[in-house]
Amino acid sequence: MSVEPLEAPQAESTAFQREEVGLATRNHGMPLEALRYDTTPAGLHYLLIHFDVPEVDAGAWRLEVRGLVSRPRSLSLGEIRDMEATTLTVTLECAGNGRAMLSPRPVSQPWGQEAIGTAAWTGVELRTVLAEAGLAADAREVVFTGLDRGIDGGLEQDYARSLTLEEATAGGPLLAYEMNGAPLPPQHGFPLRLVMPGWYGMASVKWLRSIEAVAQPFDGYQVVHAYRFRRTEDEPGVPLSRIQPRALMEPPGIPEYLSRDRFVAPGPCHVRGRAWSGWAPVARVEFSADGGASWADADLGPAAGPYAWRPWLHTWDAGPGTYELCCRATDAAGNVQPLRAEWNVGGYTNNSVQRVPVTVRPD
């Protein structure tokens, strides 16, 4: 069945719609104080669930590997667990992170900047499974289909995304069955998901039911229509892939409950955070206490691996007054976070610098 296609709706900045709040309540951001953890504890990692979390009987579940392969397979979870295991620490981020700061605001999940998380994912390398199945010479893409089904953009669909053969057979992509050393929680894709390191989260298809090698570019909704950077409704746009650089800080001091305004005691304030990029290692993080007018280099710590965020630290001498704290990441490929976002139809990849207003005053 199908419903009427939707125009991409836009909203003015001050009033959020009920549908946006509904999504914000279903989906989960990572409270930014959780930047303190090298790996994000279960339940604090961001979640974007397009449809419903599907119900899965792990005993009956199979991963179908099919299409243009010489040895189609129907793999049980036990058979996958018996294969050689790899663990990667990966920072994931939703492509829509930062959407709620655009104006006008594309109406969808209204992320501030909390759609992030880092976990240790354990599973089998995707290229191992594909090699075992034997890709045919005319295979051009690999399509990943989940068990989650619903309606998006007026089309009923299973959630599905594709990778090119080159992307799928490179090192990195993992078919993961564990998160932080425990079986995947239902909401993170139990029993098996793709983890695509360095890419925005839409590529890491959860609740996998099939992997299919195909001869033509996949034309599914989540590839052809959604998750594209488009400046107008009329242009085809550019598909999203790797994560733009971003640094975030743990907001210092204590919060006010409703506004989340921050209050800091005077004196040396150890501001810490994390930074990442899907294009290259993070090479620099800068800190500003004056809204980006002047910057100082922060100290960078080591990442837990090539796909994980780097910790950073800067000691700020906080005198009484009001401030706008900012941080900014630069990666080794020269990508720098912008001060202002570039507007786009879907509200994607807004990696403009974080701004944290704080008031410094005596206890």
Next chain:
Amino acid sequence: MSVEPLEAPQAESTAFQREEVGLATRNHGMPLEALRYDTTPAGLHYLLIHFDVPEVDAGAWRLEVRGLVSRPRSLSLGEIRDMEATTLTVTLECAGNGRAMLSPRPVSQPWGQEAIGTAAWTGVELRTVLAEAGLAADAREVVFTGLDRGIDGGLEQDYARSLTLEEATAGGPLLAYEMNGAPLPPQHGFPLRLVMPGWYGMASVKWLRSIEAVAQPFDGYQVVHAYRFRRTEDEPGVPLSRIQPRALMEPPGIPEYLSRDRFVAPGPCHVRGRAWSGWAPVARVEFSADGGASWADADLGPAAGPYAWRPWLHTWDAGPGTYELCCRATDAAGNVQPLRAEWNVGGYTNNSVQRVPVTVRPD
């Protein structure tokens, strides 16, 4: 330090404020399809965090038991774990659940109906710890203080709540260090929290640092001002305590991404859900497919214990058309869910019946 006291703000129903969306992104609802689980998996249970998740060094942490006791104690986590352990399956719900459906809407965390969850909590009975400390004859209340600090209603404070001696020494209240068989996640109160079965979640103080017996009724903000049922700003109101009855269903069929509208195939539709009350066992759940004009009794299953929700099931013969599905719980004390909420200043205890619009049509 303190800031200006806030008036309780109200908003019209259609436009949500940025602060509300910020809270909705930080805090977590339980996606209603998770009603399928007897106990809610980690990361799907609701979360309401007033200030920040505090950072705790479990080795250095101590629980101070003090005030009007004959044997003050400073207990390590190991000492608490060495005491006799009890496990209780408890359904918790935020007192603000349902707030976003009130009009005008009190501006705070804008819950739909997802601020729920059921977990197996393991810990030490509160009365055991109090008996060991030896309550003095003039002790009247027990004050529970957390490590979470911030500003609420214009007052800087540690989150703190009290119980009367009678409430604190009854069976039920638990000092919990495990959730679903694992150490508490940081966001659920690591290393130790109070779990107050049958009560709204505000009573179950997380990140406990002290338990203090006092001679006078505690006048902390979270008892005297917040979490009271008030029809006007001027009245003192009634403190919230036990959970009003509620039944919820897993929304059947498949969703549209943004609107969460539901689409169901024609034929027998097995609608299932959970129901609970903090006042008495759930005695009845009814189902309606016509917005509450007519009702049919659902089948009730057994609860996992006296403090846990009961499963229910109703088979609805779904013919093509549009419907408003509802469910309604009645407890053994005769409390019934209302069809319409009673408005109040803080937006608390809105247990009006769930309404799920669905469209039934062929695939």
